[in-house]
Amino acid sequence: MAALYPLALRLALVSSPAQRPRFGGGLAASLPIALAYFPVAVSFGVAGAKAGFSLAETAFMSVVIYAGASQFLALALLAGGAGPLLAVVSLLALNARHLLYAPALLERLRRGADEAYARLRWPWLWAHGLTDEVFASALGRLSVRGARWSEAWQVGIGLGAYLAWVAGTVVGAVLGGGAFERWPAVDAALAFLMPTLFLSLLLAMVERRHWPVVVAAVGGFALGSTLFSASTGILVGMVAGGLAGAFGRAGGAT
């Protein structure tokens, strides 16, 4: 795993892994996420404009919801005339996977005997920024033996990613729905950012003993998305992968 530490981790090491990281270290660690978020957020802003939403509406959604995949789904649902109740239930179902992130992070801290685990003061503040990528980066930092963590670092990495997401949304909405009509290849490349982002994050986290977890997660996703929907598939994949890790060979500390 030593050869696979993400850039986020390296940037976080303004302090060494053994030192308690600070807010600035968290901001530095957010840079790779911000670089990836910004163009995706621009494409979200452009998609919002294409769907007929105003700059204020698109930006408001990014500020308040701050969950990329569900925001794209929200545009499709709301622009397609879905009822408010259906939209809320569908979007919350998609985001329900976030329930598992804080416990997974806290479990890693507990296993690393990091005393920060026992005295959380600002979880209400940093929890807002606990997106898929921020969660994965925090977990990556804690993959280093003896690495420390702090709530200030977590606030920093969350804030940097959040600002990039909101700023990218505003830029995309200002550019408008026809922004990339003249450059369809740019549009296509932006659409492929999410797969490359998740593949990079997976490479940063995965070890040989995790392959049963990955296989179970992908299989669970295929089953859930075939029988129900993509958002259900994500939940099924998470649960299947977690169970495979808990009861299979990957079982111990991650």
Place this chain on the structure above:
Amino acid sequence: MTLGYVAVCVAVGIGTYLFRYLPTRLGGSAGGRAMRGPLGAFLANVGVAAVAALLAAALEPFVEAAWRSGDLRSASAALVGLAVTFGVFRWRKGVALATLLGALAYGVVWWLAGLG
């Protein structure tokens, strides 16, 4: 901005925040006890599982489009994008560079293949 739009955004925003925040209240000794044993082992692996499932979900539209159209050029573009992401990550160990160059490679192959 209509009231309905604001209500949907606020409801989803509050719900998503609570999904992220409420589990942190499991911290401390009670949470520690709860997270030992099978639950702890489950949670220790769910992060990797989440990212793998999200990757599958992100790739699904590209796979489906290639399958439906039978056009191997779009599948090739996706494969090149993923291969470049993998290669750059192994080379530079960086998430951002691998992400951006992988997407760029996809866009270039997409353009060269005349998919526009």
